[in-house]
Amino acid sequence: SQQGEEDPQALSIQEGENATMNCSYKTSINNLQWYRQNSGRGLVHLILIRSNEREKHSGRLRVTLDTSKKSSSLLITASRAADTASYFCATVRFGGSQGNLIFGKGTKLSVKP
Amino acid sequence: NAGVTQTPKFRVLKTGQSMTLLCAQDMNHEYMYWYRQDPGMGLRLIHYSVGEGTTAKGEVPDGYNVSRLKKQNFLLGLESAAPSQTSVYFCASSYPGQGYGYTFGSGTRLTVV
Numbered sequence: 001s002q003q004g005e006e007d008p009q010a011l012s013i014q015e016g017e018n019a020t021m022n023c024s025y026k027t028s029i030n031n032l033q034w035y036r037q038n039s040g041r042g043l044v045h046l047i048l049i050r051s052n053e054r055e056k057h058s059g060r061l062r063v064t065l066d067t068s069k070k071s072s073s074l075l076i077t078a079s080r081a082a083d084t085a086s087y088f089c090a091t092v093r094f095g096g097s098q099g100n101l102i103f104g105k106g107t108k109l110s111v112k113p
Numbered sequence: 114n115a116g117v118t119q120t121p122k123f124r125v126l127k128t129g130q131s132m133t134l135l136c137a138q139d140m141n142h143e144y145m146y147w148y149r150q151d152p153g154m155g156l157r158l159i160h161y162s163v164g165e166g167t168t169a170k171g172e173v174p175d176g177y178n179v180s181r182l183k184k185q186n187f188l189l190g191l192e193s194a195a196p197s198q199t200s201v202y203f204c205a206s207s208y209p210g211q212g213y214g215y216t217f218g219s220g221t222r223l224t225v226v
Contacts, residue, residue, distance in 0.1 A: 045214030092211045105155040
């Protein structure tokens, strides 16, 4: 069963612009993670934000978490062509076992040079 | 530093044939997982393991079996392949607990004809 839902499904921007992707989820969570997947490759872990955190930064990435709205956003600033990939959010249900990391369907980001 | 290695990378099976996908990790991770990725479905958890000699069912376990005889290896078996098992299979591993990201392999693309 899908826990996280990313929005939009696809996003096309020009190099240098900012890209914002959103994730909504249904149940209380322990933490929320964002992953990147380049075409034909495995997923790469980008950032993890815990349920008691509201914002986290890593390089050009900024993640926010609003547990009252059950939503998160991933902002990529000053995007580059190399950021072209699919981005997935994944959540761990509060009290769930380690096997409960559940992925959304992803946002496909295209950054045009 | 190989991370998570999956073999084979590609495979074509006939309906009813069996095969084993191998996942090996060199990070001394306690937890390991098998996911399948299908277009429009995101990643779905098949089976997972929280330690050597232990396995558990995920969201879509039917038609698959797993074994974790050694800490570094996690095997996924298809006893009688069906066309519905055509997918890209990803193995991942992580440290124990819910506060860590997953490290993914590069995937196995399986086609069942």
